[in-house]
Amino acid sequence: MDITSKPPISAEDFIIAWQSAVSTKEVCEKTGLSLNRVRTRAREFRVKGVPLKEMPRPQRGQDWKHLADVARTNQPKKETT
Numbered sequence: 001m002d003i004t005s006k007p008p009i010s011a012e013d014f015i016i017a018w019q020s021a022v023s024t025k026e027v028c029e030k031t032g033l034s035l036n037r038v039r040t041r042a043r044e045f046r047v048k049g050v051p052l053k054e055m056p057r058p059q060r061g062q063d064w065k066h067l068a069d070v071a072r073t074n075q076p077k078k079e080t081t
Contacts, residue, residue: 024055
């Protein structure tokens with residue numbers, strides 16, 4: 001094992017981290033696991049009957065109207081000569 005890598009997290013510690021977190025990102029921070037590994041592990045636990053809570057999904061897409069307003073508001077000033 002590489003000296004710089006963290007030891008594997010136990011199933012119990014993973015469950016505690018998951019159930020006490022408000023996002024999958026927080027679980028990553030608590031466990032040192034990648035986002036992909038956290039999601040995969042949670043899915044595996046659920047398949048095996050562990051009732052992990054649902055995490056809110058990150059918002060997909062953009063609010064294009066809002067972004068257009070931001071762009072209009074922050075247009076560079078036209079130089080007058």
